[in-house]
Amino acid sequence: MRGSPADPIRSVLAWVARRAGSAALVVLIVATVVFFALRASGDPLEAIMGGPGSQAGPEAVAAAREAYGLDDPLLVQYATQLWRVATFQLGDSYARHQPVAQMIGGQLPGTLQLAALALLLAWMLALVGSTIAATARGRIGRAAVSALRGLELVATVMPQFWLGAVLILVFAASLRVLPATSSGSDPAGLVLPVVTLAIPIAGFLAQLSRDALGEADAAPFAVTARSRGASEPRVLLTHTLRHASLPALSLSGWAFGHLLSGAVVVESLFARPGLGRLLLDAALTRDVPVVIGAVVVVSVLYIVVVTVVDAVELLIDPRLRTVRAAPERAPELAVGS
Known part of the structure; x- marks a missing residue:
């Protein structure tokens, strides 16, 4: 028996209400x-x-x-x-005697730019590494895959503060090709902070996407595509890469939140203005309104990004739409699939 036309709308509204309630609780x-x-x-x-x-x-x-x-x-x-x-009335800073909303609004764009560029670079590095691992063949290919796995493992456990210090020592102090500090307006000053934030996340995303790509490459839809004469690049770009990106994509919201928290270290290390540096200074001086305002803004941003990631997942995999809109029907859908 088919449900009424209002059922999907009601389910979506219920999902939105659950998200709003979760956001308020957080x-x-x-x-x-x-x-x-x-x-x-x-x-x-x-x-x-x-x-x-x-x-x-x-x-x-x-x-x-x-x-x-x-x-x-x-x-x-x-x-x-x-x-x-x-009521979004964050008050005035104890130390600077300025409106907290104004202070956060002045520093937030720089931090969002830093986190967004780092996430984009992390995804690019992860996809390149996963693609190389999926297409590598022969003895040289296996050696390249082993090297990539080692690099991914090292990247995931590399402390950002240590990585940033090494990048400053090599590219700023020794080679003198990039500035050691970032004023926020110079594009060259963004390179080292973005790389410092991106590399650990890239290693984590690459591990997830590489494993998922291997599973998708052996899935029935990939085997069927090859049996119909599809070339390996076409199978990769049309079928396996899209499915393999879902596990890593689902964690992109977490990755963005991790990047926002990492901005506290990176902005301080590179003397870059931003919300992370503002938060650190306010915490050291016990400026309660600024700390609470900054942390709440970061929390709301994290929730928004996770919601957007969920929406992108629904676009990539239409099968998730019914499950997300009506989770109570998930067992029924699993049996019938």
């Missing part, structure tokens, strides 16, 4: 953990008064506590901070 947990962790690390009044060397008198300290609500009970301060997050 933001709540993140804001809660950050708030209490920063408060446990010390009194944020130090940031308000200008740092540990401040000579503010008792009257100025009392006035600052009242102005910023620090004389309220801790749970009241927590509830106030949650309300600001829920």
